Amino acid sequence: MPTANAPFAPPGSGWPEDPATPDTPVAHGAGEVVELAAKAPDLAELCARQSVCRACDRLVQWREKVAVQRRRAFADEEYWGRPVAGWGDPEPRILIVGLAPAAHGGNRTGRIFTGDRSGDWLFASLHRVGLAALPHSVHAGDGQRLIGARMVATVRCAPPDNRPTPLERTACRPWLAREVELVAPGVRCVVCLGGFAWQGVWPALKHAGYGVPRPRPKFGHGAEALLEPPPSAARRDPVLLLGCYHPSQQNTFTGRVTEDMLDAVFTRARDYAGV
Numbered sequence: 322m323p324t325a326n327a328p329f330a331p332p333g334s335g336w337p338e339d340p341a342t343p344d345t346p347v348a349h350g351a352g353e354v355v356e357l358a359a360k361a362p363d364l365a366e367l368c369a370r371q372s373v374c375r376a377c378d379r380l381v382q383w384r385e386k387v388a389v390q391r392r393r394a395f396a397d398e399e400y401w402g403r404p405v406a407g408w409g410d411p412e413p414r415i416l417i418v419g420l421a422p423a424a425h426g427g428n429r430t431g432r433i434f435t436g437d438r439s440g441d442w443l444f445a446s447l448h449r450v451g452l453a454a455l456p457h458s459v460h461a462g463d464g465q466r467l468i469g470a471r472m473v474a475t476v477r478c479a480p481p482d483n484r485p486t487p488l489e490r491t492a493c494r495p496w497l498a499r500e501v502e503l504v505a506p507g508v509r510c511v512v513c514l515g516g517f518a519w520q521g522v523w524p525a526l527k528h529a530g531y532g533v534p535r536p537r538p539k540f541g542h543g544a545e546a547l548l549e550p551p552p553s554a555a556r557r558d559p560v561l562l563l564g565c566y567h568p569s570q571q572n573t574f575t576g577r578v579t580e581d582m583l584d585a586v587f588t589r590a591r592d593y594a595g596v
């Protein structure tokens with residue numbers, strides 16, 4: 322029998338790697354996201370604020386409904402049920418950008434790309450090329466660690482059908498923009514997993530002061546663009562933007578994405594960034 326489950330893990334209640342406390346300020350609308358993101362003094366506080374956000378009514382309802390109903394395979398697990406914050410090296414050379422957490426992946430485990438098939442493929446590849454300490458990422462607090470890399474999502478809450486609305490993407494953008502800004506001094510390479518991440522990262526890069534090419538280059542697996550670094554960057558040579566097909570089940574089952582293809586992109590990122 323499934324145990325009774327809460328709609329979300331209360332901040333500061335002991336969930337491993339929980340960045341927030343009961344005192345972390347909560348955004349209740351798009352305007353408050355703008356303000357709380359812009360005023361976050363550092364990465365730790367920014368992630369804490371991301372992780373308690375309640376700005377998008379539809380997504381809050383969805384993530385909490387999923388957390389209460391749960392999938393049969395996880396019927397005895399507590400779900401995170403909150404936005405999934407950026408995670409990894411606080412001073413990364415590589416920034417990996419995804420679309421949004423999965424309902425029974427990040428929304429369950431409390432960590433981006435953790436506890437679902439896409440994450441299994443992704444972390445296995447990162448481990449093979451030396452960017453992750455372990456080949457699997459199972460749950461927040463499992464000992465996994467990114468090496469010289471950080472992962473973020475363009476939308477921080479699990480959306481129904483993996484499809485956030487344009488308004489939800491816009492509402493969530495300040496979290497991404499501020500995170501890109503805070504890590505920009507050391508970032509040498511940005512890897513976008515899928516076309517939505519590729520589209521979603523441009524406004525955040527612009528906000529952080531990167532010089533972006535016009536017209537914007539088209540997304541593709543292995544697509545590359547060179548960006549002028551922002552004034553805060555430690556080095557003046559170009560930052561590399563890399564496209565990578567998303568390791569979704571649909572892509573991996575059909576062979577559109579293979580292990581070799583993922584490894585090639587992350588090897589390129591690792592070598593360019595000098596990790």
Ligand code: SF4
Binds near residue numbers: 375376377380489494
């Ligand atoms: S999608 Fe982003 S802005 Fe909307 S509730 Fe989640 S964290 Fe907040």
